Amino acid sequence: MLDLQKSSRNTPTPHIRRTPFPGPLTKHQCLSRLRHPKFLIINPWFRRNLALHYRARRGRVQVFRINVSGAKIVDSASEDDDAGNRDIRLPNHTKQVSHIAVDIGGTLAKVVFFNRAPEDGLGGRLNFTKFETDDIEDCIAFLKQLVDSRREQQQQPRNTGTGKKTRGGRGSAGQDEMCVMATGGGAYLFYDRLKSELGCEIVREDEMECLISGLDFFITEIPDEVFTYSEENPMAFEEPREDIYPYLLVNIGSGVSMIKVSGPGANEFERIGGSSLGGGTLWGLLSLLTGAKSFDDMLEMSQKGDNTAVDMLVGDIYGTDYGRIGLKSTTIASTFGKVFKKNMSASNGTGKPEFKPEDISKSLLFAISNNIGQIAYLQATKHDIHNIYFGGSFIRGHTATMNTLSYAIRFWSQGSKRAYFLRHEGYLGAVGAFLRHQPRNWGRRKSFGEDGGQRIFQATRKE
């Protein structure tokens, strides 16, 4: 039972971005995106001269290594570009990467792919986009466009950078068979469909391993990606670092998974717990209880709400603080604790009580976040872990959510544990799958190497 008033209600909510997050692409948005002028501006090299340096032919596999020197998150000028979807510029990765990665969860499908910069640019970019899993046909259509355009590029002459033009087709040096790395439950549920509609190999990767590979990559390599949250400093970035174990990954999607990662070895991780009270629960409840049509509507509403209209506070029960055990009058004793009473009273009277969607949203968002925060703290304590990373599409860069999770960890651990967040929080699994494209015996996670003075990230398994 934390003090929501203390943690977030009486202080103005800081804004860490300029534009509201859009939801996942709708069917129309998705299908029009590739044709839309804006998409061409953001990704001007899309459908263009893609060099194919990556080889994955049977029996002749080159390990996928990504050059992360100078990696930087791109500040998008686009008004409706979700901060969590922002590209990552990799100015020194010159090899083309033909494979695409998709992480299909219970609610959202996340796609990650690499595009080289246009001929006059340097390196390339990692691109991020997402779909609702219910609109899986849109997602598959998007993947198919990517696959087809890459195949098409393989047939076109390309500039090798040496002034010579060559073709990227089969048999050439740039040749690559397209492949889609797939993880999440949907990699199994939709496997046959992906395979038949995309017409290329679908390589399935374990969900937990992908989450960890993705998180390792973000923590160790990408500047301005990992941050801590506080009201005073809502986005205090952490420098990329190598000494990262042990940590607890709390991945909040439809449900919640908690994974203890104790080292880089193949067996040095364990799913130690989870909760069925996650994003799916909140979205489900709020879609029934409010008129919101998207999760972002709900998040926006919750910022205007007053949870004390529905929650029962210690002060509602005691009329004052319960000082003996340190519970303030503003502490929430029971989420939704006033609703039953008000509802019954109103039913006995003339009509239904009016509960504002804003108040309901604020109450339930806080309750679910706080509950996850408490369980994460307890699991971290049990396993003697101090660093807790929150990933998954539930957070969406929403300040109140991060504030609640941060506050819960600080409150319960008395400051001994830290909550970390990521700008690409929803893409851990997809990025992990993307990075794991390698021979079967290669591994789970990172190893560093220097390649001509360049910093290289490569997902390897230390046996």
Add this chain to the structure above:
Amino acid sequence: MLDLQKSSRNTPTPHIRRTPFPGPLTKHQCLSRLRHPKFLIINPWFRRNLALHYRARRGRVQVFRINVSGAKIVDSASEDDDAGNRDIRLPNHTKQVSHIAVDIGGTLAKVVFFNRAPEDGLGGRLNFTKFETDDIEDCIAFLKQLVDSRREQQQQPRNTGTGKKTRGGRGSAGQDEMCVMATGGGAYLFYDRLKSELGCEIVREDEMECLISGLDFFITEIPDEVFTYSEENPMAFEEPREDIYPYLLVNIGSGVSMIKVSGPGANEFERIGGSSLGGGTLWGLLSLLTGAKSFDDMLEMSQKGDNTAVDMLVGDIYGTDYGRIGLKSTTIASTFGKVFKKNMSASNGTGKPEFKPEDISKSLLFAISNNIGQIAYLQATKHDIHNIYFGGSFIRGHTATMNTLSYAIRFWSQGSKRAYFLRHEGYLGAVGAFLRHQPRNWGRRKSFGEDGGQRIFQATRKE
């Protein structure tokens, strides 16, 4: 994420009582109860010749000790008598007890009082009844009737058991000033009202201390009170025992409190945590989402529900088990995880989707219970405690709730911790307050003594 299917869905729910639990007394029920013939049958000595052995006059206070030899829960013949409200027969407690105890929580107010047996009977009984806190005027009216009838008895001649008749009025040996022991937040919130309307002293006691006193009493003294739950043996009673520390008390009312009790000393307990997701949350959500008018309606509905209509299972995401980490296809990945999708699909179509109240009730009851079970397990692990007692008015003897809590503790602790339940689960605080009627410097909890071969329970504080 536990497997609800495994834990309760595929096996028939055993019935451990013959009649459904009624809710708290309505205004009408409450006011008519004292006049109702049934009440007179159950409590034939009510309003009658009450001997007043207990002295609480200023400056001359006798410590309250209760003779628990032969204590036994009374099997009620009444069809609508809540098992949790059943009287406890104390055949060897011959002294009258005039004080009454009330525990006023956020949702329910619980009353405990003692009545001597009729003149031809032995000892007396502890009586239990409850009201909705919103109907506090009914509760106060009930208390006032008790107070008045006791005062009235003090003026009437009574049989001392020695053949002599005496009066219980002021100045006599049986004399006692009426007093109401009050705990819970309402003891503070309604203090002035209780004092003015009842016209007697209101002694306020700390809520946590009362819960512990009450639980200690039930564990150590009352046969057939504490039990473990399993589907094979839904009510396996524990023998009363003295070696009870340490234990974790999880009290589930509107909210949840978790109290670690490490010994009988005054400072040997601590509120180590809690959750705002408790009974109030479930009642609030279900009163909005279903047509249920009482919590017992909701419990009954939940027994007929199929949560898979609203919950997202691992199988819904994977199409199969997620064997790598031991999650079966029937495991709930996300409570209410199907609702958002179905609701949005229906809104885009012709109308609202139909979610059955039964399915909603089953899903949310399981989710809240399972969440409490997980947090209780984690707290018990953190504090190295093996015995977990679940109290509070949330459980109400409902088999699915106990099954979920038991299963969660067994599952997470791999059988190393045990969940215990009580038949008077909702009355821990009220019984504790009742037993704590004693001089200020006397204390929190039990000590045993032998009094002429009789077993005596007395709430004392070991400094």
